[in-house]
Amino acid sequence: QVQLVESGGGLVQAGDSLRLSCAASGRTFSEYTMGWFRQAPGKEREFVAAISRSGTNTYYADSVKGRFTISRDNAKNTGNLQMNILKPEETAVYYCAAAYPLGGSAYYTTTRPKDYNYWGQGTQVTVSS
16 A cells, blocks of 8 residues: 655646645555646546656656656655646646556556556645636
């Protein structure tokens, strides 16, 4: 079992930045690929970014490339999502998630929610125009 707790959400204006954090406990965090997803009211959960368990590989949704940066610190069992130049349409609940990688690969990332075994409770991000 892995428990995930997100923090750092809030209300910001368009163009501002936020840094989300995900604190992990339970099983060894470094064994898992980590991902960030978001879900706006009335919409499906959407992939945002993922990072391999080694931290070597990252993958981003096209809509956030160049503005968001995913990172992790396995020694501290934490992950982060730095979000810059936020847009009103990015208002959503943001979730971090952990996926056991195929074959235990240190380089595995995935965009599919069904591949993720554990989820946090989410943190609200509201971007005003």
